[in-house]
Amino acid sequence: MAKPPLVCIVSPALAPANNGNWQSAARWARFLRSRCRVQVIQQWRPGAAPAPDLLIALHARRSADSLAAFHAAHPDRPTILLLTGTDLYRDIHVDTAAKGSLACATHLVLLQDAGIDELPPPLRGKATVIYQSAPSLKPWTAPRRHADIAMIGHLRDEKDPVTFMQAAALVTAPRARLLHIGGALDPALGAQAQATQEQVPRYRWLGALPRAQTRQRLRRSHAMALCSRMEGGANVIIEAVTSGVPVLASDISGNRGMLGADYAGYFPPGDVVALARLIDRSIADPAYHALLRAQCAARAVLFAPATERAALLDLVDNLGLTSPDTT
Incomplete structure (x- = not known):
């Protein structure tokens, strides 16, 4: 029997990192195990046995060596490149290795539909959009003492945590509390978060938390802030939307591809005053908060696990994979 x-x-990151790349890799592995044998590794090297029938690489630059080596060793076997935020919106435009990954991958996957504009026109024909997903959680309905605004993401420049910190000093709503969950990948940003916590009572840096605990914190929040300078298709948007929590998001392509062009919760990237005003408005104006919730709810069907699983399996099924007797 075959x-x-x-x-x-x-995947550039494995379980200990607990970041978006790892969550994507783990979820796809789970979906694919109903049809395939699956390995999740940080690097593929020539001579590894058995050779896979399909290689899926996350991140054009960081997985470039693995993708190139596999393509050279097995040019007749398919490869899928999943494009994340920093590679889609930065690396493929400036980095030689990332550009090489685009060229040698037989299939490209984007996490939201606005990302197609970042690809060179000749390569757009091999691109597929697959929205990521998260199980839905029942929205929080109990009374809240605080109107918590959560920001979730490790402290690094691409996530622009400084805008969130500085907005905390400008928010005026008495019930507002700005909670930042994430480890300090940049020690300087960690020091700045610690200093902000000491100077601005409504700001709290909670550090890195387990995923389940983070999701429950998010579920109890009044809204979530996403200040990123670049995003390929943020997992945290999906987790907020599928928990009934509206999003206040930087107006960048990756967020528009997730929330829609007409979403009412955008602010200009890095605009501290605009973010603070949106936070205050979301607390003071119930109709505005309800509008954001309704717009997010309308996108929730895109982020259902069954939808992502079906799209991924459809892509892989169409590759016509076979497992040869020899490698």
């Missing part, structure tokens, strides 16, 4: 095809997922 073995199911072997799929290798190359």
Whole structure:
């Protein structure tokens, strides 16, 4: 009896990192195990046995060596490149290795539909959009003492945590509390978060928390702030939307591709005053908060696990994978 095809997922981050790349890799592995044998590794090297029937690489630059090596060793086997935020909106435009990944991958996957504009026109034909997903949680309905505004993401420049910190000093709503969850990947930003916490009572930096605890914190929040300078398709948007929590998001392509062009909760990237005003408005104006919730709810069907699983399996099924007797 023939073995199911072997799929290798190359992820720059594994479980200890608990970041978006790892969450994507783990979720795709879970979906694919119903049809395939699956490995999740950080790097694929020539000579690894058995050779996979399909290689899926996350991140054009950081997985470039694995993708290039596999393509050279097995040019007849398919490869899928999943484009995340920094590679889609930065690396593929300036980095030689990332550009090479675009060229040698047989299929490209984007996490939201606005990302197609970032690809060179000749490559757009091999791109598929697959929205990521999260299980839905029942929205929080109990009375809240605080109107918590959550920001979730490790402290690094691309996430622009400084805008969130500085907005905390400008928010005027008495019930507002700005909670930042994430580890300090940049020690200087960690020091700034600590200093902000000491100077601005409504700001609290909670550090890195387990995923389940983070999601419950988010579920109890009044809104979520996403200040990123670049995003490929933020997992935290999905987790907010599927928990009934509206999003206040920087007006960038990756966020528009997730929330829609007409979403009412955007602010200009890095605009501290605009973010503070949106936070105050979301608390003071119930109709505005309800509008954001309704707009997010309308996008929730895109982020259902069944939708993502079906799209991924459809893509892989159409590759016609077989598991040969020899590698």
